[in-house]
Amino acid sequence: MVLLTLMAAITIGIVRIRNLFGVVVLSSIYSFLMASVLIVLDAVDVAMTEAAIGAGISTVLMLGALYLTKTNESDPVYSPIPALLIAFATAGFLAFGTVDLPPFGNPANPIHHHVANYYIENSIQQTTIENIVTSVLASYRGFDTLGETAVVFTAGIGVLLLLRGRRKPKIVKDQEPQNEA
Amino acid sequence: MEISREIIANYNNWVTIFLMVSGLYIVVARGNMVKKLVGLSLFQTSVYLLYISPGKIIGGTPPIIAEGFTVYSNPLPHVLMLTAIVVGVATLSLGLALTVRINEQFGTIEEDEIFARGEDQ
Amino acid sequence: MKLDLILRVTTKLLLPFILMFALYVQFHGDFGPGGGFQAGAITAAMIFLYSITYGLAAAQKAVPPGIAQKMIPLGVLIYAGVGVVAMFKGGQFLNYSVLTDDAPHAQALGILLVESGVFITVAGTFISIFYAFAGRGR
Numbered sequence: 001m002v003l004l005t006l007m008a009a010i011t012i013g014i015v016r017i018r019n020l021f022g023v024v025v026l027s028s029i030y031s032f033l034m035a036s037v038l039i040v041l042d043a044v045d046v047a048m049t050e051a052a053i054g055a056g057i058s059t060v061l062m063l064g065a066l067y068l069t070k071t072n073e074s075d076p077v078y079s080p081i082p083a084l085l086i087a088f089a090t091a092g093f094l095a096f097g098t099v100d101l102p103p104f105g106n107p108a109n110p111i112h113h114h115v116a117n118y119y120i121e122n123s124i125q126q127t128t129i130e131n132i133v134t135s136v137l138a139s140y141r142g143f144d145t146l147g148e149t150a151v152v153f154t155a156g157i158g159v160l161l162l163l164r165g166r167r168k169p170k171i172v173k174d175q176e177p178q179n180e181a
Numbered sequence: 182m183e184i185s186r187e188i189i190a191n192y193n194n195w196v197t198i199f200l201m202v203s204g205l206y207i208v209v210a211r212g213n214m215v216k217k218l219v220g221l222s223l224f225q226t227s228v229y230l231l232y233i234s235p236g237k238i239i240g241g242t243p244p245i246i247a248e249g250f251t252v253y254s255n256p257l258p259h260v261l262m263l264t265a266i267v268v269g270v271a272t273l274s275l276g277l278a279l280t281v282r283i284n285e286q287f288g289t290i291e292e293d294e295i296f297a298r299g300e301d302q
Numbered sequence: 303m304k305l306d307l308i309l310r311v312t313t314k315l316l317l318p319f320i321l322m323f324a325l326y327v328q329f330h331g332d333f334g335p336g337g338g339f340q341a342g343a344i345t346a347a348m349i350f351l352y353s354i355t356y357g358l359a360a361a362q363k364a365v366p367p368g369i370a371q372k373m374i375p376l377g378v379l380i381y382a383g384v385g386v387v388a389m390f391k392g393g394q395f396l397n398y399s400v401l402t403d404d405a406p407h408a409q410a411l412g413i414l415l416v417e418s419g420v421f422i423t424v425a426g427t428f429i430s431i432f433y434a435f436a437g438r439g440r
Contacts, residue, residue, distance in 0.1 A: 004196040011203045011223065020215055027219055034226050042254040043233050044243045044335040046262050048327070050229070052343035053270050057428055058222065060350050061270075064435035065215060065277040069284040078293075083210035091202045098194045105239030107252065112238065116255045124246055127409040129332045132244040132256040133263070137337065138413040141260060142396050145416070146385070148264045149378050149423050155271030156374045156427035162278040163434040245334060267339055267424070274431050281438065 003037045020070075024062045031055040045133045193234045200227035212292040214280045218273060225269040232258045232265075313355040320348040328421050332410070338417040342424025349429050358436050367433050373426025380419030384412055 010030045017023055031054030038047035102109045119136055129135040137145055204227060207220025236255035244256035284290050287298060328341035353361035385396040393400035398412025 001192065004192060008196055008199055011200055014219065014223065015203055015207055020213070023216060023219055027222070030223070030226070034229070037230070038233060041233050041237045042241060042243045043236070043259050043262070044245075045337065045340075046229065046233060046259050046266070048335050048340045049263055049266050049343070050226075052340050052347065053266055054222075054226070056347040056350075057343055058270055058273060060347075060432065061274050061277055061435065062215070062219070064432065065281055068281045068435070068438060069215065069290050078210075078212075080210050083206055086209060087202045087206040090205060091198055094198045094201065095194075098198070101194070101235070104193060104234070105237055107238050107241075109235065111235055112255055116257050119256060120244065120246075120253055126406060127413065128406045129410060129413060130246045131332055131334060131336075132246065132253070133259045133335075134331045134337050134417070135409075135413065136256055136260045137263060138416050139398060139409055142398075142416065144264060145420065146378075146381055146396070148267055149381055149420055151268050151271050152423055152427050153374055153378050155275050156430055158275050159278045159431045159434055160371065162275075162282055163438055243335075263337075263339065278431075278434070281435070 001037075001040070003033055003040065007033045007037065020066055021063075024059060024066065027062070028055050028059040031058065045131075193230070197227050197230045197234070200224075200230070214283070214290045214292065215277070218276045218280070221276070222269060222273055225265070229262045229265060232262055309355055313351060317348055317352060320344065320351070324348065328417065331417055332413070338420030339424055342421045343428065345421075345425040346428035346432070350432055353432070353436065358433075362433065365429060367430065367437075370426050370429040370433065373422050374430060375423075377419040377421070377423025377426065380422065381416055384415050384419070388412070 007030060010026055010033065014023055014026050014030070017026065031050060034054065035047045035051035038044075038050060102111075119132055119140065123129065123132045123135045127135045127139055129139075201224060204220045204222075204224030207223065208217050211217060211220065236258040238252055238254050241252040241254045242250045244253045244259065246253075280290055283295070287295050289295060324341045324344040327336040327344060328338065331337035331341075349361060349365055352364065384398075384401075388397050388400055389395050391400045398409045399405040401408040401412055
């Protein structure tokens with residue numbers, strides 16, 4: 001599909017470009033294209049989340065971090081050949097693994113037979129909620145969502161601990177700067 | 182229809198592998214920490230594609246129950262990937278906060294310069 | 303100054319609609335795509351827009367950092383609180399069916415409360431993180 005080709009082209013841009021500001025803008029475009037691909041694949045909830053979080057929150061956070069550090073990447077010191085070899089070897093192994101996958105979009109795939117049927121058939125009469133993804137997320141698998149909310153909580157607390165104190169001048173010797181509460 | 186289905190099936194897998202491997206390459210080969218985090222988020226996005234594309238049924242509709250539709254796409258990968266997206270942005274924000282603090286402490290965010298300074302001391 | 307003026311007026315017009323859309327996504331999560339995570343992210347994006355256009359001080363007067371920081375554990379408390387209330391009423395942890403008499407409507411009530419808890423935590427976390435990054439300036 002055209003969208004997937006565009007995503008691959010943008011990825012090549014992200015790898016090659018040295019100006020970090022351009023990289024952040026390209027990654028925001030990439031998130032938007034990913035949201036479009038997800039809509040084509042019938043994943044509307046995930047597409048909305050990816051658009052809101054990937055293209056909105058993630059871009060602003062990266063721009064904030066760039067504001068506090070520098071905006072250009074230095075030239076590489078090591079040769080890129082070993083990394084390229086690792087990349088190609090990994091790609092070869094993954095391609096070898098995809099040979100046995102069932103055909104795309106076939107309703108007779110084994111993934112559609114076990115739990116998903118139960119959720120689709122029983123969601124309305126057990127929870128009166130028409131969006132199956134919401135009912136699975138909040139009721140059938142509610143414990144996982146509690147863990148996910150705890151992860152967001154931990155990330156917020158961690159960033160506040162790291163960044164909330166007043167900024168001290170750069171210390172030459174090896175000392176831990178104290179944070180003002 | 183058969184040929185287009187074949188091309189789409191393999192194309193999904195190829196592009197997923199390409200995105201995953203390029204994210205891995207950025208993490209391994211580039212020394213700038215912000216760029217490494219961008220590569221990591223690129224890697225995570227390819228994993229969303231990896232999980233959601235087997236869940237699609239050709240001729241189905243999004244998994245919201247409505248009148249007149251009987252074939253729905255599989256809702257289970259959608260649920261898992263919703264959690265994955267939020268965890269990914271949490272990891273990204275913590276990584277960026279650490280990068281800002283490293284920049285304040287060492288004055289640079291290039292990996293090789295920090296290692297060289299560590300060897301000097 | 304003219305470009306700045308266009309941005310300011312447009313932002314001021316758009317902000318209530320963004321908040322309305324976030325609340326719509328939150329409460330219509332049962333009937334269409336949506337839910338707590340998307341609504342929290344859109345609310346945080348609204349505060350980002352306000353802060354970028356009008357300055358950090360104006361945004362911090364609208365949503366003080368103290369309130370944003372208290373919102374983070376409040377959402378987790380609501381979520382776990384629903385589970386504990388279910389335990390007091392006789393079921394297991396997070397079993398929504400025992401919250402009222404009618405089991406399917408109790409499930410809908412439980413899901414509504416839980417999604418609002420998620421919304422509060424996500425919005426509070428992203429706004430606090432943004433304040434932490436933007437307030438660390440040179």
